[in-house]
Amino acid sequence: MTKILLVAAREFRHIASMRSFWVSMLLLPAALFIAPLIHDLLEDDEPTRIAIIDRDPGPAGEAIAARLAFEDRRDELAALSRYVRRYELEAADPAAPWAVHDRALTGADVAAYEDAGGLEAALERIDAVRPDDVRDFDPPSPDYALVEPPAGLAEADAAAIEARRDTIFDRATAAGPVPDDIVLIETDADGRPVIHLVSRDRPDATLLGIVREEAARALRTQALAERGVDPADSATIEALAPPIMISTPQPGGGARETHVIRSILPLALAYMLLMSLLLSGNWMVQGAVEERGSKLVESVIACVRPWQLMMGKLVGTTAVGLSMILVWVGCAIVAALMTKGIVADLLRPALDSIATPGAILAIVYFFVLGYVMLSTLFLAIGVLSDNMNEAQGFIMPMMMIILLPVMYMLQAIVQDAGGIGLQIMTWFPPVTPFAVLARLGAGIETWELVGTAILLAAFTALMLWLVGRLFQASLLKSGQKSGIGQLIDRFRIAQD
Amino acid sequence: MSILSMQGVTKRFGDITAVDRLDMHVAPGEIFGFLGGNGAGKTTSLRMILDIIRPTEGRIAVLGEAPGQEHADRIGFLPEERGLYPSMKAIDTITYFGRLKGMDAATARAEGMALLERFDLAERATSPIADMSKGMAQKVQLATALVNRPDLLILDEPFSGLDPVNQQLLEAEIVRAARRGAAVVFSTHIMQHAERLCDRLLILRRGVKKFEGDLAAAQGLVPPTVRLTARADLAARPGIAAARILGRDGDWTRYEVDLSPDNDPGTLLETLTREGVLLRDFEARHAALHDIFVHLVGSEPQGEAA
Structure with missing residues (x-):
């Protein structure tokens, strides 16, 4: 041995x-x-920059901009809700939308969150009950950021924008923030909005979905108004959605x-x-x-x-x-x-x-x-x-x-x-x-x-x-x- | 009492018989030479003594028991193919082998340092082997064999590859070990070393023992020759088997004479003197080990088939 x-x-x-x-x-x-x-270096936490050129009198442009902001707020609220659930911090405000985990978050939840002071106010309440060994909440980076259209595009039509594709998306030469996507909203001969999405690269599917949904919603509202439906009623009808009750396991479950x-x-x-x-x-x-x-x-x-x-x-x-x-x-x-x-x-x-x-x-x-x-x-x-x-x-x-x-x-x-x-x-x-x-x-x-x-x-x-x-x-x-x-x-x- | 003995030892590798019914013994304090050309069975015999390989037949006794690594603490071994761990320091190498032979670390290290001092290598004790010359590394390897002051020192072709200075050093170590009482067994095909050092010899030819005994006995196997210068014709005289003329100087002829088997130089001198043969010089020459080897093996020492 x-x-x-x-x-x-x-x-x-x-x-x-x-x-x-x-x-x-x-x-x-x-x-x-x-x-x-390396992960941090490689991670793309830059938001997708979107420039909206709205030449249509209808509400489509505003609706798209509002929806993009809403999506980021909802993501933030969802992340906060998961954090609160993981560390069992619901006691901070049991009625707050971030303390309720049994249903899908709705526009009303986001609105309530905003009305209550958003993230800053929520974290104040959470910090009051948060034990010392619980890490800080790390909010997700926003997915979208609205930027001003590049100079000289305010009057340009879709063909002109397409012709200038090489320069407007060139980050090396651009003076201001360069958009990743340009949403151009014009009006056709029948007075309906027509949307052109000019993208630096392939547009992501979520953005495409948002643009389609919001433009369609604007069209529907306009059509209902033409048929005598009050825009307020049509907005209420559009907002109707059944509550979706969700049962998910605890984080880690x-x-x-x-x-x-x-x-x-x-x-x-x-x-x-x-x-x-x-x-x-x-x-x-x-x-x-x-x-x-x-x-x-x-x-x-x-x-x-x-x-x-x-x-x-x-x-x-x-x-x-x-x-x-x-x-x-x-x-x-x-x-x-x-x-x-x-x-x-x-x-x-x-x-x-x-x-x-x-x-x-x-x-x-x-x-x-x-x-x-x-x-x-x-x-x-x-x-x-x-x-x-x-x-x-x-x-x-x-x-x-x-x-x-x-x-x-x-x-x-x-x-x-x-x-x-x-x-x-x-x-x-x-x-x-x-x-x-x-x-x-x-x-x-x-x-x-x-x-x-x-x-x-x-x-x-x-x-x-x-x-x-x-x-x-x-x-x-x-x-x-x-x-x-x-x-x-x-x-x-x-x-x- | 023998410290090492082999009785009827045979080793076969498939159809090849490397060693054939070998008998031998070595006593304490004796320097014993294993002589033979390449492929004579020297290394195989030594490996069997060390239990690196096992004999096919026969019995070997080392230090009174069957061979085995449990005797490593009393045996020193220097293999023919030499090498050491290149990245290991000289003193660590010697200590490692000392410990493998059952020594404690401190004793092995102290003995290792003493050997390095004797070999004039003390200053290089902490040098890695890779940084040393071939001659230095060979001395370190010799030290690994000697570190445990073995009772049985086995050296396989120890002189091959050594420069004259290191050959002298090795000869001195062999003599020193024997004086201390150790039995030294070494194989070689260089006859001068064996002639100078060995108390007894064993000559192998293709695995078969041709001779075992001391140098005098070996010389007895080959009749001595006589070189003389005479004024007479020595051909066809009684007691002379052959007389070769080496040269002439006027009336004088220089001969090399092979004696008849029953004759000896003294008798020949007496006979020639009695017969009135004028002699200018007379020199009896005993056979050198080289000649004995050639006589027994039938070829030069290096000339054996591998």
Whole structure:
């Protein structure tokens, strides 16, 4: 045992002294740290700028402008309502539209919200009851902003605007704010509004819908007025809508959301296992190839038995991999603490799924055994290859065998689409640890858990036995062609 | 008492017999040479002694027991193909091997430093192996074999690739180990080293033992030759198997004489003197190890098939 630990300690120190180890280990935390910044940089929180040129005497232009403003206010109110519900802050004003969650928000709700002082007044009331550990409300960016039409377009018709498309949407040369869309409302020979939408790019479907709905509403009002209906009556009729009662789960609840949140930690563990394995597996191959290449293996196996050398390498590399994961988990905890309630809110339900002793035992078992089993495969590659070029020829196919099913699996779990395929993969030993870890959150039958645990143990033992023989027979071999014949030959030599 | 013995040891790799019914023994304090050309079975024999490979037949006893890595604490080994972990420091490398041989870290380190000082490498103790010259790395590797003050030191072709200075250093270490009481077994195909160092020798040819014994016994296998300068014709005289003329100087002829199997240089000198043969010089020459090797193996030491 002492010799195994000595070999393991040397292996650990050797890998830990490599620059690539530190780069790889710090890359994931760095990526996690940088990702939100990049996300913020890439996120398009600029509103769509709309210029309305209204030459129609009817109400269409005003209606469109009012509707765009209404949409942004309703989004703000909806976001505030979700925030209030998540942190149970309804006590701030139980009658306020943002404290009612059982129906779809209507124009009346938005009007009431506005009349009560809008966001500023709402937050004042909410802050009075908000506990210290509840984060601030982060209002959504508005989707739309109305801007003045570009200079010289006030009198231009649709054809003239189209002719100047290259210059009016050119942000480099424009003096003022450049619109993304120009809504030109003219009147046709019959006195009805005609709308031209000139867009810098493809107009978004929501905007198109708003323009269509509001223009149609204006037309209907005009037609009803021509038929003697009082505009006030027609407006009342237009505003008629049945209340839609909605029942939604608590934020973080609901079938799919619950499923995803409960699977977050197991999925993250499966992903970390994968990442760490691919990295440490590569180092293991490199170490084994170098050891044989530098002809020092004979000196070593004069002191330790080949199986002790093999186990030492496995223990050392596994320790490296697990250390990386510990660092990553540590970084995640620090990130959770730094982001106050946000991550903690997410983690609480996520932890629920794996906080039982049985689940913890299953995680540790499948994680460690999976690591050893897959490291054994990498070690086999190391002892079969004379150089890293040759080793790459084995590493790539093996990575594909692991990566493809695992990627499919992770995606299937996230989409709650795990059917029979996922169950079958759970019984394919090279991906069993990933499958079980990933499925833990959503729930896995006990018989399946026990069965795959036994299968994984048996497969790992078989791999250790096979690779042990291969290791022994290959240590002093070099310069031979690698092929099935050679492989069988080495197993035969190991039996001598 | 033997510290190492082999009885009827055979090793086959498929159809190839690398070592064939080998018997030998080595006593404590003895320097024992394994001689043979390439492919003679030297390395295979040494690997069997170290339990790196197992014999097909026969029995090996190392330190009184079957071979195994559990004896590593009393064995030192320098393989023919040398290499060390390139990124490891010299002293760490020696300490690592010392610990693999059961030493505690402090003792292994202290012994390692003492060896590096003796090898004039103390200043490079903390240099990575990759930064050292080949000669320096070879000394470090020798130190890994000596760090545990082994009772049995096994060196596989230890002189190959060494410069003359390092060859001298290695010879001194071999002698030092033997004086301390260790048995030293080394394989070589360079006869001068064996001739200078070995108490006893074993000559292998294609896995078969051709000789085991001391140098005098080996020399006994090849009759001595005599070089003399005489005024008479030495052909067809009793006691002389062959007389080759090496040169002439007036009436004097210089000969190299092979003696008959029952004759010796002293008897020949007595016979020639009694018969009144005038002699200007007379020199008895015992066979060198190289000649003995050629005589037994039938080819030059390096000339064996791989």
